[in-house]
Amino acid sequence: MASPTEENYLKTLFTKADKNGEIAITELSQYLKVSAPTANSMIKNLSQQGLVNYEKYKLLSLTARGKKEAAFIIRKHRLTEMYLVEKMGFGWEMVHEIAEQIEHIDSPRFFDRMDELLGYPKVDPHGSPIPDKNGKITAKTLVKLSDCKVGDTVTLSALANSSEEFLKYLNSKQLQLELKLRVEAIEPFDQNMKIKYLRNRVEILSQMACNKLLVEKQL
């Protein structure tokens, strides 16, 4: 239905909106690398189609339909990245560029098959949730453990890397998914983190490891 250009607008609206789901048109235009008037006229078009809430001089937001459309595009993008890494052996640095193009392929079967081959992942290795085939997002947005502060209590929810060595490393420290962790201290020099879990177990984790551990923050 939507052109690749329209899809890019919806995707950016979705991912770059603030906590209220809103974004200014100029900021949007910068993300999309087009001029403000260009974004303005495209937004009018999307508003016409019932995908974007638009009133002159006000902030933009997606309608319910717009959000659903956006979720489908994000699904296609994230599944593609996941597939390129897991099934084709690309590094995470390389996949974005390719996924930016493949996300515009119009073929539900193609993406559903990727999903199946990947085992229906709910989160990509960046910790971003992958919408399911109905456009529903079940996972929360995860953050890297390395981005947490001292005192944060979090739940280990996903891994940004699942190489055998890394899994062994985690095993040796009894680190498992769904485990609650507390950041006790961070070494300023190298960002090593002192983590407490399982009643009273304490470990020092390297910055490299913390970068690959995706966690959900406690309230």
Add this chain to the structure above:
Amino acid sequence: MASPTEENYLKTLFTKADKNGEIAITELSQYLKVSAPTANSMIKNLSQQGLVNYEKYKLLSLTARGKKEAAFIIRKHRLTEMYLVEKMGFGWEMVHEIAEQIEHIDSPRFFDRMDELLGYPKVDPHGSPIPDKNGKITAKTLVKLSDCKVGDTVTLSALANSSEEFLKYLNSKQLQLELKLRVEAIEPFDQNMKIKYLRNRVEILSQMACNKLLVEKQL
């Protein structure tokens, strides 16, 4: 470099040209499902870019550069079809539509990786040759099954037609590329062929079908 539209023109010029590498502009426009004037103006553009030989009222042909460009696009298309069938489990009938879109992805690494994962195939699921990463086609001399004699043992290597019905027909008889076939008998009246394959499977194939099956003769 080339837009998806330009790529489609080059690909069609390459695949639909006659034995002399020529095609009429109207015929081209029909394959591309655009009006003749549309094709005319695009051909002028491609001629300007040095990709197509064009003189008013004459037949069209690709220049050397145009052929090379076309070969790259065909490479992308056929590798994609191959990948979809071999690595993602799609049926032959389904892959064309998806490959029509993926062939326009601009990422040599992506296609080279597919090529590698597939083991550098020289022929796609429909049996058409796949140009290598330099645009070179390792040509094969195939003969029609209908031109074979009783007692010939051959390998099914390509299809001269890949309509959905034909692919379904072949599927229903478990006829796949790379299968070894033996011509058991030929009916003098209608040239129907009795073919043995897969240990002891025997089928009678119509002259029409045998005409579309391209095979490599055993030495």
Add this chain to the structure above:
DNA sequence: ATAATAAGTTAGATTGATCTAAATTATAAT
């Protein structure tokens, strides 16, 4: 050989996505 038909070309319009320049409205600063 000439007329009829088919193929190819030109002219001019349209649509989607983009731009720059200029005008308007909102926000921030003194």
Add this chain to the structure above:
DNA sequence: ATTATAATTTAGATCAATCTAACTTATTAT
């Protein structure tokens, strides 16, 4: 409160890809 600045919108142009209508050239049939 007024002014300066920033954000947004309007106006009008451009470019690629497409169309239809009309015209020209080539081919075919009588």
